[in-house]
Amino acid sequence: GAGVSQSPSNKVTEKGKDVELRCDPISGHTALYWYRQRLGQGLEFLIYFQGNSAPDKSGLPSDRFSAERTGESVSTLTIQRTQQEDSAVYLCASSPRGDEQFFGPGTRLTVL
Amino acid sequence: QQQVKQSPQSLIVQKGGIPIINCAYENTAFDYFPWYQQFPGKGPALLIAIRPDVSEKKEGRFTISFNKSAKQFSLHIMDSQPGDSATYFCAASPNTGNQFYFGTGTSLTVIP
Numbered sequence: 001g002a003g004v005s006q007s008p009s010n011k012v013t014e015k016g017k018d019v020e021l022r023c024d025p026i027s028g029h030t031a032l033y034w035y036r037q038r039l040g041q042g043l044e045f046l047i048y049f050q051g052n053s054a055p056d057k058s059g060l061p062s063d064r065f066s067a068e069r070t071g072e073s074v075s076t077l078t079i080q081r082t083q084q085e086d087s088a089v090y091l092c093a094s095s096p097r098g099d100e101q102f103f104g105p106g107t108r109l110t111v112l
Numbered sequence: 113q114q115q116v117k118q119s120p121q122s123l124i125v126q127k128g129g130i131p132i133i134n135c136a137y138e139n140t141a142f143d144y145f146p147w148y149q150q151f152p153g154k155g156p157a158l159l160i161a162i163r164p165d166v167s168e169k170k171e172g173r174f175t176i177s178f179n180k181s182a183k184q185f186s187l188h189i190m191d192s193q194p195g196d197s198a199t200y201f202c203a204a205s206p207n208t209g210n211q212f213y214f215g216t217g218t219s220l221t222v223i224p
Contacts, residue, residue: 091155099144100161103157
């Protein structure tokens with residue numbers, strides 16, 4: 001079956017612009033995670049959705065970052081007023097039970 | 113504060129060698145310890161995972177050794193192949209199964 005998909009695969013934007021990144025999880029997966037991966041570094045947790053529970057937003061680095069998820073389907077990560085330090089690969093993962101995670105290919109964001 | 117500490121940062125071995133990657137943690141609430149493999153331009157993929165009720169788990173050429181008292185776990189790759197060249201991440205999650213904490217990654221190169 002289809003895996004986790006993310007769009008766009010690459011995004012180049014100017015400093016100060018807003019961007020929206022999309023994640024389509026595997027059907028039936030109740031858990032969804034967003035991570036940020038800077039070049040050559042590990043995965044930085046951003047936010048976690050589990051079913052209809054309130055999301056765990058503890059990893060969001062600033063109030064410029066927000067995310068939404070519609071039920072157990074698509075999620076969007078929005079970064080407002082982008083800064084150069086936001087440049088990274090943004091990874092989405094879904095999980096059927098909150099343990100094994102299946103990652104998408106990521107969106108590479110470049111802020112000029 | 114890095115919840116999961118991973119070493120070494122990079123590793124070069126000859127084909128057939130046994131690279132070992134180590135991770136350490138402090139939070140005794142962690143009860144799920146996965147290892148992920150990531151190739152350039154791709155999202156991480158689950159390789160193998162362990163829970164603290166066992167001290168070792170093998171899947172093919174990959175083995176996790178787990179030392180609960182020392183709060184350490186390691187990945188061993190038997191008979192390593194050039195195709196194993198990738199970045200490896202350890203991770204840990206508490207029994208609530210929500211936020212995952214990743215190590216900083218180990219870049220493995222297997223020389224033919």
